Amino acid sequence: MSHHPVEPQMWETLADEPEFRALTTARRRFVIPATIFFILYYLTLPVSIAVAPQVMSRQAGPLSIAYWFALSQFVMTWVLMIAYIIRARGFDLQAARLRHREMHEVKG
């Protein structure tokens, strides 16, 4: 299925290597908290509308509090996206190093 020079037994070896562990740990440290955060931040919107409809209907400047909260979801989404894009450059470098080394070792 794969056209890559990596041999079957290499996968387990690679999974145990410190560099690979560093990559997956770094990814997990970003992705898990970010996911929990965005799901909670998002669900707070419908839950607070359900729990306190009067408060959420109140005007604050030109918009209702609910509308401000909804617009803040756009900002939250884009900020988190940019943060991930920046952070992922580091993951790309780590992954590229692992790929390069693995292919080099197999050839040599």
Added chain:
Amino acid sequence: MNAPPSIVMFAVFVAITLIVTVWASGTTTTRKGFYTAHRRIGGVQNGWAITGDYLSAASFLGITGLIAFYGFDGFMYSVGWLVAYLAVLLLVAEPLRNTGKYTMADLISFRLRGRTVRAVAGLSTLSITLFYMIAQMVGSGLIVSWLIPQVPDYLAIGVVGTLMVIYVSFGGMLATTWVQIIKAGLLLVTAFVLTVLVLSRFGFSLDRFLHAASAVPTGNTVTNLLAPGLLFHGARGSWDIVSLGLALVLGTAGLPHLLMRFFTVPTAKAARTSVAWAMVLVGVFYLATSFIGLGAATLVGREHIGQRYYAGQAIGYIARHPQEAHALNQQLAHNGFIVPLLNNNLAAPLLAGTLGGPLLSAFVAAVAFAAILAVVAGLAITASSAFAHDIWFNFVRDGEGNETEHLFVARATAVVVGILAIALSIALRSYNVAFLVGLAFAVAASANVPVILFSLSWRRFSRGGAIAGMLSGLGISLAAILTSPIVMGAHALFPLDNPGIVSIPAGFLGAIAGSLIWPDAQAQALFDRLRVRAATGLGAEV
């Protein structure tokens, strides 16, 4: 009266996309070319294509109609559908690109070997795509027959279905991609023009615009469209809005036609870039839905867009007497009323007519029709790959057979799915099929997402877990929707229109229970291989 211009504009779109299809047909001589456009779509291009794949008529006409009528509560859909992309970006896009080949089932069966898992995953994809496709095609029939009374709804459904089959079976993924990119461009331009025109009516003063939206005349009183509670109200409405939110946010990461787009790019990095672009484009569009919807309410008048009392009555009535829906709709339409949920769809074209006259209105109608076309094309190629690759190649033929056979099956599936979708849509065109979109999202969130996430992250996840998770997610979603108020009316067994709050936990629990009951040594042994490949791209399909 605005029939000729909108037909001409739609014909121009069709002509351009057919030229693209002829140009793309040279790439469909191999499966890789047919399903993935040789994985040579760039990240930015794919971002536009995802936008075109995702922004359906439900997004354009449905949400603007809901906002025009229900204000803030309609905007909740826009918010959920944008935030949902974070799940795609953070959890799914890159590992999927690194571990899959043609379909979502490739990722799931990477370590859950065996034909049954793949067949169930293929079945889940086929049911989601068919539900979604029928909802879109029935919608196209209704929109066209209302906008252009000379064109009957079955003809519109037939045209959409036929064009979809032509794009996919001749032009494969490359043609589908470009149809989606062109449509995304048209849709964003339309949204931008309408937004600017709306603001121009208020002297480009946001304050004046929002002030008007906070006091929209409704009969003898005024309605504040900026406050929540017009669509979802009471205790049931509270649960419904939370349940809907869950399904929207998780469901997107399990939509097979969206996931398939990640196999068209060369690397995981390009997959990430494409989600980021889609998030910007889709987000800008969803911000515009507020201006278009509230603009329609303030400038066209809420009363002209729909009448809530009649509409609410009509929905309940149609739920009980579906066979009379069509006659009732026509009667309501004749009286100037538009039925939300079933046909909450004309706010944008009406607004365009008010702002720019019949030509702009015709343009908006043609863009809406093009929008449906691009979405159903994406669905058709996804259904085609799920049947040909997952069910035929891997389940029926157990990996046997040559390229010619599989390409023939893929094309034939597109034709069969097209005929099936046309026939079902024409048969169901008088029924309220809005629940099918909710069903597609609920199944995606409940059957696909738990299995995708556990495949990638839980060593002890097993074949039994995958099958139990997918079947329980699928079964509970189906059962809850079919017994919900949207289908059963006042005597519903399940109290909510949106089953996510029950069916999503059911999918996760099914997957966990199945894995604990039926452990899978092979799946555990292959876990490291999956992890390494997902994180580094070593051995990924090129």
